[in-house]
Amino acid sequence: MNSLNAISVKPAKELKGEIEIQGSKNTVLPIMAATLLSSGRTVIYNCPQIEDVQVMCQLLECMHVKTSRSGHVLTIDTTEASYEPLPFSLTGRLRSSILLLGPMLARWQQAELGMPGGCAIGLRPIDIHLEGFMKMNVDVRLHHDMLTCNSYHLQGCEYHLRFPSVGATENLLLAAVGAKGRTILRGAAKEPEIIELCEYLRAMGALIEGVGTDVLIIKGTDALASCDYDNVYDRIVAGTYLLMAAAVPSDLKLMGIESIHYMKNVVDTAVKLGVSVVKHKHYLHVRSAGNVPAGSFETGIYPEFPTDLQPVLLAVLLRADGSSSVTETIFENRLGIANELAKLNASIQIAGRQAVIQGREKLSGGVVRATDLRQGVALVVAGLLCQGTTIVTDIGYIQRGYEDIVRDLRCAGANLSYV
Ligand code: UD1
Numbered sequence: 001m002n003s004l005n006a007i008s009v010k011p012a013k014e015l016k017g018e019i020e021i022q023g024s025k026n027t028v029l030p031i032m033a034a035t036l037l038s039s040g041r042t043v044i045y046n047c048p049q050i051e052d053v054q055v056m057c058q059l060l061e062c063m064h065v066k067t068s069r070s071g072h073v074l075t076i077d078t079t080e081a082s083y084e085p086l087p088f089s090l091t092g093r094l095r096s097s098i099l100l101l102g103p104m105l106a107r108w109q110q111a112e113l114g115m116p117g118g119c120a121i122g123l124r125p126i127d128i129h130l131e132g133f134m135k136m137n138v139d140v141r142l143h144h145d146m147l148t149c150n151s152y153h154l155q156g157c158e159y160h161l162r163f164p165s166v167g168a169t170e171n172l173l174l175a176a177v178g179a180k181g182r183t184i185l186r187g188a189a190k191e192p193e194i195i196e197l198c199e200y201l202r203a204m205g206a207l208i209e210g211v212g213t214d215v216l217i218i219k220g221t222d223a224l225a226s227c228d229y230d231n232v233y234d235r236i237v238a239g240t241y242l243l244m245a246a247a248v249p250s251d252l253k254l255m256g257i258e259s260i261h262y263m264k265n266v267v268d269t270a271v272k273l274g275v276s277v278v279k280h281k282h283y284l285h286v287r288s289a290g291n292v293p294a295g296s297f298e299t300g301i302y303p304e305f306p307t308d309l310q311p312v313l314l315a316v317l318l319r320a321d322g323s324s325s326v327t328e329t330i331f332e333n334r335l336g337i338a339n340e341l342a343k344l345n346a347s348i349q350i351a352g353r354q355a356v357i358q359g360r361e362k363l364s365g366g367v368v369r370a371t372d373l374r375q376g377v378a379l380v381v382a383g384l385l386c387q388g389t390t391i392v393t394d395i396g397y398i399q400r401g402y403e404d405i406v407r408d409l410r411c412a413g414a415n416l417s418y419v
Helices: 025-037 051-062 095-108 127-135 166-176 192-204 235-247 261-272 307-319 337-342 373-385 405-411
Strands: 006-009 015-020 041-045 066-070 073-077 110-114 139-143 146-150 158-160 182-186 207-209 215-219 250-255 275-279 283-288 296-298 323-327 347-351 354-358 367-369 390-393 416-418
Touching: 006 373, 015 235, 015 405, 025 041, 025 051, 025 073, 025 095, 025 166, 025 192, 051 066, 051 073, 051 095, 095 110, 095 127, 095 146, 095 166, 127 139, 127 158, 127 166, 166 182, 166 192, 166 215, 192 207, 235 250, 235 261, 235 275, 235 283, 235 307, 235 373, 261 275, 307 323, 307 337, 307 354, 307 373, 337 347, 337 367, 337 373, 367 373, 373 390, 373 405, 405 416
Parallel strands: 015 250, 158 182, 296 323, 367 390
Antiparallel strands: 006 390, 006 416, 041 073, 066 073, 110 146, 139 146, 182 215, 207 215, 250 283, 275 283, 323 354, 347 354
16 A cells, blocks of 8 residues: 555546456445354455555454455454454544444444544434344443443344435344344345345355345344355446546456446446447446536436445536536535535536536646545546646545555556655
8 A cells, every 4th residue: 555645647638558446345344344243264355455444454353353465365264253342543444343333243242332434425324223223122322432332132123224324234234144033124225235245144144035125134043154255346446437438538448347237327327428338258348539428417326326426427527518417315415526626627516415517617737635535536537637737635535445546547548646
């Protein structure tokens, strides 16, 4: 991982080359949490080398779990795992730290952990997680930044999530597979990451019905066994480079993509933006002339357009031939990129959850600051569209989820460097 704190981006006239798409961050983090459910050794293949995975390893190590890494292979050994509270100094660095709550309750009937952190893209409460746990007979207390949960008898329940939260669905699943009796989760999230987690838990011996639907029926068992996992590609990283290709004349191969099933909406959006996408056996061939038509877009729960790619879409629309709009429906405070893009001479008006973007303005390089993972990546993409050099600072946010965006974009012929 690079220790420099900024990326310098030069304008790109064209993008050409092959980019290897890394393993999925949002899939691997819940799988890492799931390893706590059994006693034994798990090998995770295609595990991205990113900050969030490192912090998750440190959290597991707090509970005497052994982790070791060789390239993209991560080994987790939970044989000697034993209960320990998790400090806020670590949980506060990662939103997914909250996903350890479910497995800790399933394994030890108790958990004390600091509140989760993560990107500041809205309030990001955990009320749905906690309401579900309370239904499972868990006593939940919050004191300052510490959450204390106890259950002498973790009991399956019937619970209707008021919103299909990805994290809450994962967390409740992770507890329910080890609870007594049957749990029915209604209004569950259906994201690809949930499907992967369900399939993985089934491979461990969990009994789950309704996978891929919004009603999950889980029969608890105490016979879960460790098993290895081969991680899928990161659909958000792939989507970043796919959308980026719309804004610059491109001829790119996105390698390691076996199926585009999980990113259909993103592919459709890229096509709407003038990109030709051809699926080959192990890669996507992506070409464009760099002419972006203006349009109206909206984020939504899966299978709609993912909120995580909204900032990149916004940056790409700065090249559109007219005025476009993007409506954010998932997070209430995720259009903050407009302020940073304004420093590059972009013209974006925000009204509530909608951004109106004036395309074709001449963008000029400047110094901009990453304030969260996806916003930071979108600033790098915007830098490719500017005249002159753009410096993106605070790139620690980007490194939480992208292995090496400089390496990836250099593979596409772009001129970037760490500074
Ligand atoms: C996950 C993804 C994130 C993605 C998001 C939505 C990971 C590590 N992160 O985040 O990249 O942007 O899904 O696809 O997988 N909410 C509540 N109460 C809760 C939980 C959520 O009100 O208890 C709200 C949130 O504030 C937000 C919405 O529900 O407005 C969606 O959040 P959620 O689906 O939980 O996202 P995460 O799991 O945090």
